[in-house]
Amino acid sequence: DTGVSQNPRHKITKRGQNVTFRCDPISEHNRLYWYRQTLGQGPEFLTYFQNEAQLEKSRLLSDRFSAERPKGSFSTLEIQRTEQGDSAMYLCASSLPQGGRETQYFGPGTRLLVL
Amino acid sequence: AQTVTQSQPEMSVQEAETVTLSCTYDTSENNYYLFWYKQPPSRQMILVIRQEAYKQQNATENRFSVNFQKAAKSFSLKISDSQLGDTAMYFCAFMKHVMRGGSEKLVFGKGTKLTVNP
Numbered sequence: 001d002t003g004v005s006q007n008p009r010h011k012i013t014k015r016g017q018n019v020t021f022r023c024d025p026i027s028e029h030n031r032l033y034w035y036r037q038t039l040g041q042g043p044e045f046l047t048y049f050q051n052e053a054q055l056e057k058s059r060l061l062s063d064r065f066s067a068e069r070p071k072g073s074f075s076t077l078e079i080q081r082t083e084q085g086d087s088a089m090y091l092c093a094s095s096l097p098q099g100g101r102e103t104q105y106f107g108p109g110t111r112l113l114v115l
Numbered sequence: 116a117q118t119v120t121q122s123q124p125e126m127s128v129q130e131a132e133t134v135t136l137s138c139t140y141d142t143s144e145n146n147y148y149l150f151w152y153k154q155p156p157s158r159q160m161i162l163v164i165r166q167e168a169y170k171q172q173n174a175t176e177n178r179f180s181v182n183f184q185k186a187a188k189s190f191s192l193k194i195s196d197s198q199l200g201d202t203a204m205y206f207c208a209f210m211k212h213v214m215r216g217g218s219e220k221l222v223f224g225k226g227t228k229l230t231v232n233p
Contacts, residue, residue, distance in 0.1 A: 041225055042226050043221070043223050106152075107159060
């Protein structure tokens with residue numbers, strides 16, 4: 001296992017279309033995070049899973065966004081009715097609790113462009 | 116809510132020299148962790164160094180070291196003997212200590228773009 005993977009790496013879509021991104025975490029990691037990074041900004045937290053349970057969602061995650069982690073392994077992030085403001089890099093990270101020594105490992109991201 | 120501020124949008128340094136990147140943060144928490152992440156161009160973010168707030172000793176990782184000033188809420192990164200491969204965006208990040216099962220989400224600054232010149 002070489003790390004966190006994300007697919008697709010790039011996505012161009014038209015406004016109003018739905019898109020879905022996938023994240024495959026490091027196999028033994030039970031925690032999974034989604035972040036969004038816009039140009040000139042640091043990543044911002046969107047949501048967090050522990051195993052298959054979605055335990056926290058940011059206010060940034062509008063009702064057009066939904067995330068799942070059905071078997072506690074890979075996760076999907078879906079954006080419905082995309083808007084130009086959704087254009088960003090979507091980052092996934094995974095981690096394994098280690099008594100305060102947790103390190104989040106990031107994937108390469110999915111860059112979304114909404115036209 | 117926690118905030119992280121990186122006041123240097125861009126910096127440059129000559130190869131083999133030393134550079135310091137600044138970071139300040141605001142929190143009312145007493146137990147937390149601080150991180151520096153590196154994001155090379157078109158590559159994924161990787162952890163450079165971490166610091167536990169309860170530790171007074173500054174963390175070091177090879178050429179990377181931090182100056183952690185808890186009272187001042189300051190957390191700077193020093194890169195010694197800069198190499199061309201250090202060229203990247205550097206993000207300072209905060210994570211509060213949470214109880215078991217809680218989200219340990221990272222709060223990031225806006226980043227500093229570091230260029231190492233040959």
